[in-house]
Amino acid sequence: MTKAYINGISCISAQNTIDDSWFFDSITPANGDYFSAIEPSYKDHIAPNLIRRMGRAIKMGVTTANLAIIHADAKKVDAIITGTGLGCFEDSERFLLAMLDNNEQFLTPTSFIQSTHNTVGSQIALIMKCHDYNFTYVHRGFSFESCVLDALMLFEEGKETILVGGIDEHTPNFVTLNRRAHKLELQDTTKPIHQSTSNGVQLSEGSAFFLLSKYKSDKSIAAIEGIKTLYKPKTSEDIFEKLTAFLKLHNLTLSDIDVTLMGFCGNQHFDKYLNDLLPKLTTDTAIASFKNLCGEFYTASAFAMWVATKLIQKQQLPQSIVIAGSEPKHIKYVLVINQYGGVNYSFMLVSQC
């Protein structure tokens, strides 16, 4: 499969990633057992008449999509592919509560219209007047990964410029319900996340978009070499075997990887296989974590892709994310190994170009 050049990126996350100059210098801690996205002033990015009606997922998505396009200096896109595990939950919840509170009466359609999972993708298409390919993936920890795989296939089918992004939001009620279900837990920040003995995660949210091109240009920051998802692998050996095969497909071995970003989430059960993999990886590559910064959500891997791109761009590995190994002299290949819920595993390979 041909690689995809990353020509523009933008990210809203629990860290100040929306500020282009931010590079792991000031770290914003969680609000206890959850993180909230650091959002920009949307009026700088979206027309005021639109902002008023948009839910947060839509605002985060449209803003980061727009910035990725601007950074890449792209004139048009041939496809818009979005991933979201939870969709526009704020609007869904608003319509749901209004329906339940008023016994199905006096409802207005706005929040129902915006509750549809493809709202972010379609709003971007509407704003850009893009009549081309438009897809929305909604599969848990594969939502963003599915977008990337789709984009790589589309490049082979002749598309040249593709916008991909992952977006998820939470609401106060959603945080409360996850807490009541014992899914959330405050993490001990004095220890690295992979050593966590907790039984919960820090719920989070965010949006990261990437303007991908089939061709390398002076805007190209890095390249996506490949992607692979694993559904319910049976053992960590199984994951390692698939990882070796994945790297081999790209004529690489583990010793070629400079940094591996691992999706430890703090829940010791979900993190088990990644911890089992660690000793096999550490001899060859520096290992870093990212969910201690962005928290856990369905599309956290989009944040990881943003981190991978930044590391390659800056040629630096900040100590605040390193959990094993030492800083490489040169960052040519960054491998993302993510897991969601101990069920959805993925590999994404990003390279210097």
Place this chain on the structure above:
Amino acid sequence: MSQRVYITGLGMITALGNTVSEGLLSLSQSKTGIGKINHLTTRYKDEFLAGEINLSNKDLADLVKDSNPEYNRNTYLAMIAAKEAVIHSGIDTKDGLRTGLISSTTVAGMGITELYYKELFEKTDHLSVIDTHDCGDSTERIADYIGNVDYVTTISTACSSAANAIMLGCRMIKHGQLDRVVVGGVDALSKFTFNGFNTLMILDREWCKPFDENRKGLNLGEGAAFLVIEGEDALLKRKGTPLTEIIGYANANDAYHQTASSPEGYGATLAIQQAIAMSGLQPSQVDYINMHGTGTPNNDLSEGMATVAVFGNQVPKFSSTKAYTGHTLAAAASIEAVISVLSLQHQTIFPNLNFTTPIASLNLTPVTELLKTPINTVLSNSFGFGGNCSSLLFKKV
């Protein structure tokens, strides 16, 4: 990239029946599945009609032999249809070939979330519904029900969802990512979607009348349909039998309005044109169109305009089957793909029900009587909120 893709298995549960053969029987008798609402809890149950499957959630749980106390209608419908498709195709997911599952839904777990949402904040009995709320949940449960699935994902592009699942499945086979894929969509009726469509004022209180001048709106329906699609290599290897070939598909965006279609049907025109172009056929070689035809004033006019834009004064025979099943949203395109295959297999066009007067500005008349006629190709359209427009083109084998 040149591998041909065939449909080899069908599974469908709708208001027309719990299996493909029950559905075919109703279609052949021009019998609608739309009627009075019995199972959905809504204050409007006596005011509107729906294409509801006449089984309680408990009945569905029994059908899939599930003991989960949270009866998630959406998941059960999907499991039933996916299993039927897999059995029908005769594939063995343990034979070493790579099997994918690509599902689609819009309502996901909302049908159960809406029953308990308020009490989740006070009681703990139903807290597990937050694990079944998202779209991926039903897909993973289908994957585990089928077993040995190498790739799973879920698509949600409103009412075009399942068309995109079918399209993605074809592409993954052609790219050598998978050997075969179980593709489809599901949406069960929920109070949430029912009220949503009601606030948009696009529900007809009587039977919907697709492509009729006096059409007033759609009837909601529910259901699931899955198809097994296989690359020719995999099919040869296991000596399977193809039912139909998928020769064209396209995805475009209307980029006009979040919920309404453009009056001229620009996105729809693009999708239809590109799907036909991919097949290498001329528009004149399309024998029958299974229309999106929801019965809303906006959709049918827009789709009609797009049809005329592509086919000019040689519009093929067409009908909408929404008046049989109701509009099943994310499942609509896979249900209509199954119906398209049945049309090709039985060389039969299932008529457009409830039609009397053509739309004045278009003067297009659908097939209104069961028609036995030679059909080599069927085009199927699906359009959704967010401007998502998809078309699929099927060919007799």
